[in-house]
Amino acid sequence: MSTILPLILCSxxxxxxxxxxxxxxLKPNERFVDGFTLISSNQRFEFGFFSPGNGSARxxxxxxxxxxxxLTVVWVANRNNPIRDSFGEVSLKENGTLILYNRSxxxxxxxxxITITSDFSPVLQLLESGNLVIRDDGRNKTIFWxxxxxxxxxxxxxxxxxxxxxxxxxxxxxxxxxxxDPSEGExxxxxxxxxxxxxxxxxxSRKLFRWGxxxxxxxxxxxxxxxxxxxxTLLVSNSEELYFKYEMLxxxxxxRMVISPTGLLQYFxxxxxxxxEWNLLVTFNSDPCDNYAKCGHYGSCYSLSSCKCLSGFTPxxxxxxxxFSYSGGCRRKYELNCGHRDGFVKYNALxxxxxxxxxxxxxxxxxxxxxxxxCSCMAYANVNVYGNGSLCVGWIGDLVDLKNFPNGGEQIYIxxxxxxxxxxxxxxxxxVTVKIVSVATVIGVLLVSAGAIWYLSWIVRxxxxxxIGRSSExxxxxxxxxxxxxxxSGFQLPLFDLETxxxxxxxxxxxxxxGQGGFGSVYKGExxxxxxxxxxxxxxxxxxxxxxxxxxxxxxxKLQHRNLVKLLGCCIEGEETMxxxxxxxxKSLNNFIYDKPTRKQLTWIKRYxxxxxxxxxxxxxxxDSRLRIIHRDLKTSxxxxxxxxxxxxxxxxxxxxFGTDQIQEMTKxxxxxxxxxxxxxxxxxxxxxxxxxxxxxxxxLEIISGQKNWAFHHPDHDLNLLGHARMLWNRRRPSEIxxxxxxxxSYGNQIIRCIxxxxxxxxxxxxxxxxxxxxxxxxSYENMELPEPKEPGFCRESYPKKVxxxxxxxxxxNEVTMTTLGGR
Ligand SMILES: *[C@@H]1O[C@H](CO)[C@@H](O)[C@H](O)[C@H]1NC(C)=O
Ligand SMILES: *[C@@H]1O[C@H](CO)[C@@H](O)[C@H](O)[C@H]1NC(C)=O
Ligand SMILES: *[C@@H]1O[C@H](CO)[C@@H](O)[C@H](O)[C@H]1NC(C)=O
Ligand SMILES: *[C@@H]1O[C@H](CO)[C@@H](O)[C@H](O)[C@H]1NC(C)=O
Ligand SMILES: *[C@@H]1O[C@H](CO)[C@@H](O)[C@H](O)[C@H]1NC(C)=O
Ligand SMILES: *[C@@H]1O[C@H](CO)[C@@H](O)[C@H](O)[C@H]1NC(C)=O
Ligand SMILES: *[C@@H]1O[C@H](CO)[C@@H](O)[C@H](O)[C@H]1NC(C)=O
Ligand SMILES: *[C@@H]1O[C@H](CO)[C@@H](O)[C@H](O)[C@H]1NC(C)=O
Numbered sequence: 001m002s003t004i005l006p007l008i009l010c011s012x013x014x015x016x017x018x019x020x021x022x023x024x025x026l027k028p029n030e031r032f033v034d035g036f037t038l039i040s041s042n043q044r045f046e047f048g049f050f051s052p053g054n055g056s057a058r059x060x061x062x063x064x065x066x067x068x069x070x071l072t073v074v075w076v077a078n079r080n081n082p083i084r085d086s087f088g089e090v091s092l093k094e095n096g097t098l099i100l101y102n103r104s105x106x107x108x109x110x111x112x113x114i115t116i117t118s119d120f121s122p123v124l125q126l127l128e129s130g131n132l133v134i135r136d137d138g139r140n141k142t143i144f145w146x147x148x149x150x151x152x153x154x155x156x157x158x159x160x161x162x163x164x165x166x167x168x169x170x171x172x173x174x175x176x177x178x179x180x181d182p183s184e185g186e187x188x189x190x191x192x193x194x195x196x197x198x199x200x201x202x203x204x205s206r207k208l209f210r211w212g213x214x215x216x217x218x219x220x221x222x223x224x225x226x227x228x229x230x231x232x233t234l235l236v237s238n239s240e241e242l243y244f245k246y247e248m249l250x251x252x253x254x255x256r257m258v259i260s261p262t263g264l265l266q267y268f269x270x271x272x273x274x275x276x277e278w279n280l281l282v283t284f285n286s287d288p289c290d291n292y293a294k295c296g297h298y299g300s301c302y303s304l305s306s307c308k309c310l311s312g313f314t315p316x317x318x319x320x321x322x323x324f325s326y327s328g329g330c331r332r333k334y335e336l337n338c339g340h341r342d343g344f345v346k347y348n349a350l351x352x353x354x355x356x357x358x359x360x361x362x363x364x365x366x367x368x369x370x371x372x373x374x375c376s377c378m379a380y381a382n383v384n385v386y387g388n389g390s391l392c393v394g395w396i397g398d399l400v401d402l403k404n405f406p407n408g409g410e411q412i413y414i415x416x417x418x419x420x421x422x423x424x425x426x427x428x429x430x431x432v433t434v435k436i437v438s439v440a441t442v443i444g445v446l447l448v449s450a451g452a453i454w455y456l457s458w459i460v461r462x463x464x465x466x467x468i469g470r471s472s473e474x475x476x477x478x479x480x481x482x483x484x485x486x487x488x489s490g491f492q493l494p495l496f497d498l499e500t501x502x503x504x505x506x507x508x509x510x511x512x513x514x515g516q517g518g519f520g521s522v523y524k525g526e527x528x529x530x531x532x533x534x535x536x537x538x539x540x541x542x543x544x545x546x547x548x549x550x551x552x553x554x555x556x557x558k559l560q561h562r563n564l565v566k567l568l569g570c571c572i573e574g575e576e577t578m579x580x581x582x583x584x585x586x587k588s589l590n591n592f593i594y595d596k597p598t599r600k601q602l603t604w605i606k607r608y609x610x611x612x613x614x615x616x617x618x619x620x621x622x623x624d625s626r627l628r629i630i631h632r633d634l635k636t637s638x639x640x641x642x643x644x645x646x647x648x649x650x651x652x653x654x655x656x657x658f659g660t661d662q663i664q665e666m667t668k669x670x671x672x673x674x675x676x677x678x679x680x681x682x683x684x685x686x687x688x689x690x691x692x693x694x695x696x697x698x699x700x701l702e703i704i705s706g707q708k709n710w711a712f713h714h715p716d717h718d719l720n721l722l723g724h725a726r727m728l729w730n731r732r733r734p735s736e737i738x739x740x741x742x743x744x745x746s747y748g749n750q751i752i753r754c755i756x757x758x759x760x761x762x763x764x765x766x767x768x769x770x771x772x773x774x775x776x777x778x779x780s781y782e783n784m785e786l787p788e789p790k791e792p793g794f795c796r797e798s799y800p801k802k803v804x805x806x807x808x809x810x811x812x813x814n815e816v817t818m819t820t821l822g823g824r
Contacts, residue, residue, distance in 0.1 A: 026124040027137075031091040034060060038126045039067050044254070045074070045130040049088055053180030058086050061182055062100050062109065064130055064147065066254065069270065072278065074130055074154040074256060075147050078109035079182040096122035096134055096144055114145045130156045152182065155246070155257040157231070162191040162243025171243075175259045187263040191244045196356040196385050196393060197235060199225070199244065201265055201285055207292045208263065209285045210401055213356050213393065216384030220410055221290065221351030221403055224282050230269065230785060231255060237386040250787055269785045279783045289403045293354075296329025297398040300350065310347065310402070312420050334417035338375035341418040344368060349409030353399035358385055359392045367392035368413065381412040406626055493554045494569035496580055501525065501571050505535055515588065515637065519654045524583060532583035533568060537576070538654070546572055549657065553579070556653035559625045563617030565640055565650040581650065585643055590636035593706045593739075604744045604751065606645055607703050611754060612779055613647040614639055618696060619772040621652055622689045629653050632687060634695035635676045636702060675710035675720075679793040680766055690766035693775065694793060697761025700754060701725050706739035722762050723795030729759060754779065759789035
């Protein structure tokens with residue numbers, strides 16, 4: 001008898017609820033059991049009972065998952081308290097409480113602690129966002145309870161991870177124990193504390209990863225958390241709330257950020273109607289340098305996860321300092337002596353250390369004073385912690401969890417002993433003295449020639465200006481700064497004399513000329529030791545003095561990357577400025593593609609290798625080098641190939657040599673080549689890294705098709721190559737653009753992917769184009785979801801057709817354009 005009754009009840013419930021549950025809401029006193037679900041009105045999410053895994057133990061849980069996808073749970077109500085007798089029932093009480101009962105009507109889980117006054121009528125609803133809410137059903141839709149306040153292991157778009165300051169609620173996500181057991185695992189991801197918010201991933205109470213504090217645009221050190229073409233992350237702060245969330249930029253992609261049972265923080269996407277499995281877009285905690293406190297106190301982690309002490313510090317115990325080894329940290333070369341003329345030294349490009357405190361009420365100048373007064377305050381910085389204005393942030397105690405972070409790193413002022421400040425100042429003085437001594441030697445020589453005296457006095461004047469500049473800088477308190485990264489000290493750039501170069505290049509005879517670019521001609525030469533060189537003879541005069549020019553060239557020569565042509569030295573004499581490069585026998589890419597017979601050598605694998613190499617070189621110029629160089633004249637004739645057909649970008653940094661400020665966004669003089677110039681640069685002189693991205697996209701399409709963008713013609717229309725590629729894309733036949741000499745059908749997907757990425761690069765608006773880091777990722781990860789490209793920049797314009805298509809070297813001459821925008 002007693003066993004039959006629940007069965008009857010059960011089937012009654014079954015029958016009763018069949019109609020009401022085709023919706024997304026549950027009304028008071030309605031109940032439902034296993035087998036029934038609520039489905040959000042957009043058909044994306046489903047709420048009901050599920051059973052993870054397929055083992056023998058059929059524990060059941062109440063939760064939310066994606067509707068019509070392989071079971072992917074995003075929220076669990078009773079994660080620590082499964083129903084073991086495979087019968088559960090949910091019911092919404094009149095007082096607004098949602099209760100989960102087991103077979104013997106014991107309460108397994110409930111939304112206790114919500115208080116609803118009697119004049120509201122509560123209703124349970126599964127919203128389109130995947131948020132399950134208990135809200136008032138009347139005109140006032142006040143939400144009393146929401147599952148987004150109690151996330152389990154998953155963040156969905158718009159879920160607020162953080163603090164409700166008024167009620168002291170702090171949300172976080174915690175991993176499942178295993179992929180089949182939703183109960184609380186060991187890993188948590190949390191925004192903490194409310195004062196200087198950082199994102200922290202812990203195992204138990206131990207910090208494993210940390211990003212922050214927020215600096216107005218991103219969490220310090222956490223680039224992959226903030227930049228993606230698919231989503232953007234935000235920190236929102238107001239008087240009631242402080243939270244982290246992400247927003248999806250493409251509605252047709254489902255996404256979730258999950259902390260896995262093994263402690264990986266991962267972001268997955270699913271393209272509606274086309275994906276067949278979840279695509280892992282990025283694992284946020286994948287940089288070994290983000291391992292918490294990897295390099296100990298005052299140690300900074302470099303790429304490849306090697307540790308180095310900050311300047312002014314030495315390893316605590318030198319034996320610990322292998323390339324990959326754990327380190328015991330660093331100690332000061334000179335101990336602090338609080339109150340006795342300690343000062344601050346500025347460090348650039350670091351991830352902020354842990355344990356920041358915010359002193360809201362101090363201005364930036366007071367910040368230094370406040371920190372100086374506290375003996376335990378080891379550093380300060382001005383940081384836009386809440387995104388609503390810079391605040392004074394201090395660090396009490398030894399600095400830990402630093403990372404070298406060349407692009408997007410932060411400035412921080414670190415406390416140093418007076419002795420250290422003195423040694424920095426004297427090192428600076430020494431550098432100046434050495435130069436003066438060498439100038440004195442030069443004086444001796446020059447005195448022989450009276451005519452040179454004028455020149456000399458000019459140099460001395462320059463020096464003096466320079467020195468005045470330096471010393472006034474050094475006088476400002478807190479403006480000490482380590483001038484050079486010790487990695488680079490001792491770098492020597494060979495200076496060639498004019499005679500050597502003339503002899504090597506056969507007096508610059510036409511026979512030695514191998515190319516022509518926006519800044520001058522290139523000649524092949526051979527030094528007396530038989531080393532072959534390529535010499536770029538710059539036509540223009542730099543606006544800078546000789547010394548600045550040399551410094552600039554030295555900076556550029558320090559950029560070393562296997563996809564950049566190596567600068568061997570320079571020659572600056574009189575009117576001549578020449579750059580000496582390594583010579584590459586295979587010449588440039590434009591000699592291989594287009595209608596050249598050589599293009600048959602370029603199989604798809606080689607073309608793909610070339611595309612990725614160019615992307616890598618450009619990424620280095622844009623982000624990974626310390627200079628952040630915009631090329632401005634990227635084209636196939638500037639891509640050289642070595643004997644193994646590895647691409648090497650040439651002509652980089654020359655705009656910089658001419659003293660045109662790279663940070664400036666607008667130039668009156670446009671240097672570039674039609675067909676490769678982005679619309680905003682060609683028409684308004686605006687340039688940015690995104691103009692290079694555009695040129696890169698054109699190059700990729702040219703490599704794939706073997707055609708020139710602006711010399712492209714088709715019997716059916718007057719579109720250029722970009723327009724043609726776009727048209728084929730719209731007709732879903734993108735691969736028809738492929739060079740017919742490439743006959744490798746097995747690479748079809750990779751080819752289409754490259755076309756897709758190229759079309760994203762040549763989009764009309766710079767803000768739509770991906771950054772090179774994203775481009776590189778898109779090319780590398782086959783599973784990464786790509787957004788649909790918008791219209792390309794120039795679709796129709798083409799260059800008047802040249803009759804002579806066979807000319808090889810000289811044809812490039814005509815491609816160069818240098819125009820001046822009217823109206824200075
Ligand atoms: C369920 O069982 C199948 C086949 O036995 C197995 O391949 C799969 O991994 C199991 N699923 C889980 C989540 O364990
Ligand atoms: C609401 O009603 C349920 C059962 O009727 C009871 O267990 C719970 O304590 C009530 N909650 C409040 C806040 O009164
Ligand atoms: C039902 O839940 C109650 C309260 O949690 C518990 O005491 C009881 O043992 C459960 N019954 C079964 C069959 O699990
Ligand atoms: C319910 O609220 C009371 C008082 O606000 C609090 O002490 C208690 O911990 C809460 N219980 C739960 C389960 O949140
Ligand atoms: C809805 O109810 C809340 C809480 O009682 C109240 O603060 C708010 O003013 C109400 N809004 C409307 C439109 O009645
Ligand atoms: C900035 O936000 C923080 C946190 O919400 C707040 O305390 C502070 O008053 C805000 N500052 C300004 C200038 O709005
Ligand atoms: C997915 O397919 C359905 C049915 O064919 C259609 O109604 C819906 O608009 C599609 N959604 C997207 C995002 O393409
Ligand atoms: C700043 O705040 C601290 C404590 O919060 C207080 O002691 C100090 O007097 C304040 N300073 C100013 C200038 O308001």
